[in-house]
Amino acid sequence: MARLLLLSDNIMFLQIKKLSKEYRKGDTRIIALDQINLNVEQGEFIALTGPSGSGKTTLLNIIGGLDSQDAGQILIEGQAQIKGSDAESAFWRARNIGFVFQFSNLLPYLSAAQNVELPLLLTSMSSKKRRERVGAALELVGLADRASHYPNELSGGQEQRVAIARAFVSSPKLMLCDEPTGDLDRKSAKSILNLLNTLKTEFKKTIIMVTHDMIAAEATDRRIELYKGRLTQASVCSEVFLSSGKEY
Amino acid sequence: MSLLQIIVKNMLRKPVRLVLTVIPMCLAFFVFSLIIGIDNAYDVEFELDEKRRIVTINQQSIIQPLMQPAIERVRKMPQVSNATFATWFGGYFLKPDQTFSQYAIEEDTYFAVYDGIQIPNTSLPLWLEDPTAVLVTPLLAERFDWKVGDKIVLTTSIWTQKNFSNDWPFTIAGIFYAEDGTEEQSMLIKHTYLERNRLFGRGMTSFFVSRVRSDYDINNTINQLDKLFENSKNATFTSKESAFAESFRRQLGDLALMTKLVLAIAVLVVFLLTSSSMAQSLVERKRELALFSALGYSKRKISSLLVAENILVVVLAMLIATCITLVSSVLLGQILVDGPFSDIELRFWDIVQISAIAISLGATGATLPLLKLLQEDMAANLKSAI
Ligand SMILES: Nc1ncnc2c1ncn2[C@@H]1O[C@H](COP(=O)(O)OP(=O)(O)OP(=O)(O)O)[C@@H](O)[C@H]1O
Numbered sequence: 001m002a003r004l005l006l007l008s009d010n011i012m013f014l015q016i017k018k019l020s021k022e023y024r025k026g027d028t029r030i031i032a033l034d035q036i037n038l039n040v041e042q043g044e045f046i047a048l049t050g051p052s053g054s055g056k057t058t059l060l061n062i063i064g065g066l067d068s069q070d071a072g073q074i075l076i077e078g079q080a081q082i083k084g085s086d087a088e089s090a091f092w093r094a095r096n097i098g099f100v101f102q103f104s105n106l107l108p109y110l111s112a113a114q115n116v117e118l119p120l121l122l123t124s125m126s127s128k129k130r131r132e133r134v135g136a137a138l139e140l141v142g143l144a145d146r147a148s149h150y151p152n153e154l155s156g157g158q159e160q161r162v163a164i165a166r167a168f169v170s171s172p173k174l175m176l177c178d179e180p181t182g183d184l185d186r187k188s189a190k191s192i193l194n195l196l197n198t199l200k201t202e203f204k205k206t207i208i209m210v211t212h213d214m215i216a217a218e219a220t221d222r223r224i225e226l227y228k229g230r231l232t233q234a235s236v237c238s239e240v241f242l243s244s245g246k247e248y
Numbered sequence: 249m250s251l252l253q254i255i256v257k258n259m260l261r262k263p264v265r266l267v268l269t270v271i272p273m274c275l276a277f278f279v280f281s282l283i284i285g286i287d288n289a290y291d292v293e294f295e296l297d298e299k300r301r302i303v304t305i306n307q308q309s310i311i312q313p314l315m316q317p318a319i320e321r322v323r324k325m326p327q328v329s330n331a332t333f334a335t336w337f338g339g340y341f342l343k344p345d346q347t348f349s350q351y352a353i354e355e356d357t358y359f360a361v362y363d364g365i366q367i368p369n370t371s372l373p374l375w376l377e378d379p380t381a382v383l384v385t386p387l388l389a390e391r392f393d394w395k396v397g398d399k400i401v402l403t404t405s406i407w408t409q410k411n412f413s414n415d416w417p418f419t420i421a422g423i424f425y426a427e428d429g430t431e432e433q434s435m436l437i438k439h440t441y442l443e444r445n446r447l448f449g450r451g452m453t454s455f456f457v458s459r460v461r462s463d464y465d466i467n468n469t470i471n472q473l474d475k476l477f478e479n480s481k482n483a484t485f486t487s488k489e490s491a492f493a494e495s496f497r498r499q500l501g502d503l504a505l506m507t508k509l510v511l512a513i514a515v516l517v518v519f520l521l522t523s524s525s526m527a528q529s530l531v532e533r534k535r536e537l538a539l540f541s542a543l544g545y546s547k548r549k550i551s552s553l554l555v556a557e558n559i560l561v562v563v564l565a566m567l568i569a570t571c572i573t574l575v576s577s578v579l580l581g582q583i584l585v586d587g588p589f590s591d592i593e594l595r596f597w598d599i600v601q602i603s604a605i606a607i608s609l610g611a612t613g614a615t616l617p618l619l620k621l622l623q624e625d626m627a628a629n630l631k632s633a634i
Pocket residue numbers: 023024025030031032050051052053054055056057058059628
């Protein structure tokens with residue numbers, strides 16, 4: 001037992017081994033991910049960059065169990081990610097992953113608090129406990145006073161912060177953010193990055209954030225870059241990335 | 249917040265569409281419950297069975313006559329305590345749509361078999377002395393405002409008098425109280441009067457009614473009775489009074505086939521409405537549902553939310569429709585005196601059944617679209633704009 005614990009201390013939080021994924025549409029094959037290897041430490045905040053179509057979203061979705069790989073392995077805390085039935089992988093996702101997307105993260109017919117509460121409805125938590133957790137999460141993202149507001153009454157930055165509260169509320173081990181600042185102005189983007197950094201430093205969350213924004217990438221611990229489905233040295237590829245034509 | 253709240257909020261998202269879906273569903277359920285309610289009015293109370301009466305008609309059809317003297321063979325059966333016969337007169341009063349049942353009866357034996365019938369003393373004097381005398385139920389007397397001693401004329405296409413007239417004069421002798429669970433509007437005519445004056449069909453009658461002694465089995469007796477006339481050209485068909493009355497009334501209302509047809513259409517309408525609205529929400533909420541999936545909701549869980557929403561819509565429509573039926577049954581009962589709409593009765597058990605149908609329609613209507621959902625690639629749907 002002691003040995004096992006010792007061992008697990010040395011295990012990387014997230015290990016991705018030879019992960020490959022291709023999409024087939026008729027005769028054309030698109031290699032979205034090509035033998036990706038990646039190690040992420042517990043509490044690391046990682047920026048995932050790369051040109052459009054390089055496979056960033058695909059990688060994130062596979063790590064989060066929303067999509068499945070053709071080959072390769074993903075281990076979280078040494079445990080293989082569960083890729084069984086849809087119900088099993090949904091259950092796994094509910095406990096381990098918090099997702100944030102670029103846009104339309106929130107359900108328009110639910111208030112901010114109700115949106116944040118969604119993941120908790122999958123747990124056996126009492127409604128009182130849920131309310132506490134939701135309140136705390138909204139407090140953390142600085143929107144406690146907007147709990148009863150609906151998405152169309154919130155600014156883009158506020159919407160993203162509610163989405164982060166929702167991704168965070170069920171205390172997942174890993175937060176996966178796909179261009180969370182992509183739709184935001186510089187100032188709002190900054191506050192989102194600060195928020196994610198707080199989650200990292202104060203709650204030891206491991207975060208992988210896809211971004212096109214070099215300034216956003218600078219705010220993280222480490223930047224990794226995808227190019228045509230392969231992980232490359234970030235420094236080497238940054239030129240390609242910068243010349244890819246996207247302006248942020 | 250609970251999952252139920254999510255379901256309700258989802259349902260109320262597009263109020264106009266909800267109303268446009270619920271209204272035709274309501275109509276379908278209204279027709280459905282109305283027909284069941286009317287059908288109930290044609291149900292005959294099972295109290296009739298306590299009387300241990302059986303009814304014999306011509307095997308070929310209910311309108312073929314029986315030979316009246318044949319009843320003597322029935323009366324001789326040890327299982328039968330007494331028997332009587334009656335003939336349909338088939339007349340109307342003044343206008344062809346003013347119809348009701350008239351039975352030409354053999355007085356003594358008829359009241360012995362129908363021993364629940366009560367005749368007040370005031371009706372007796374005329375009834376006993378006047379050959380044209382008739383007894384009517386209170387409701388019928390009220391309907392045409394008939395008083396004791398009134399001379400009336402009934403017209404019938406079945407019976408022609410010896411003077412070639414189809415108009416038969418009668419004298420209202422008074423009222424009689426029919427047994428519970430039997431027709432509320434009927435008239436009793438003396439068979440002797442019909443027999444003496446009819447041009448054709450003498451010695452014939454429409455049906456026999458016999459009472460089975462309590463120490464004999466009714467179904468056996470029915471078989472034995474029909475065996476008496478087997479292979480003769482006047483073969484008979486006998487059934488319990490309750491079964492007979494029910495089939496007779498249903499035939500009158502001609503509801504049996506129509507009922508089934510309309511019920512089936514109503515069910516189909518609801519089914520199509522519910523499955524099309526489900527298919528539509530699946531398309532519209534593509535990205536939203538994928539979002540649920542990203543949050544850790546399994547496809548099965550997402551499906552059950554959608555099914556529940558679908559069921560809720562159907563049940564809502566059904567409840568509104570049932571309320572309308574209940575209210576209109578009370579109102580129509582007050583306004584109308586006669587006809588199928590005057591007596592609509594929706595019982596508790598019917599409402600339970602309609603609810604069960606509504607729930608299963610909501611669920612099955614959702615099935616096909618949901619089978620599609622289970623195949624969806626949620627990761628790809630997340631990229632879709634809606
Ligand atoms: N469902 C799919 N079917 C077919 N091809 C797909 C599918 N999803 C993604 N792809 C392809 O896989 C490749 C990687 O796509 P992905 O969405 O991961 O790129 P990305 O790096 O996130 O791009 P962006 O920066 O524009 O979001 C692209 O070439 C894309 O066209």
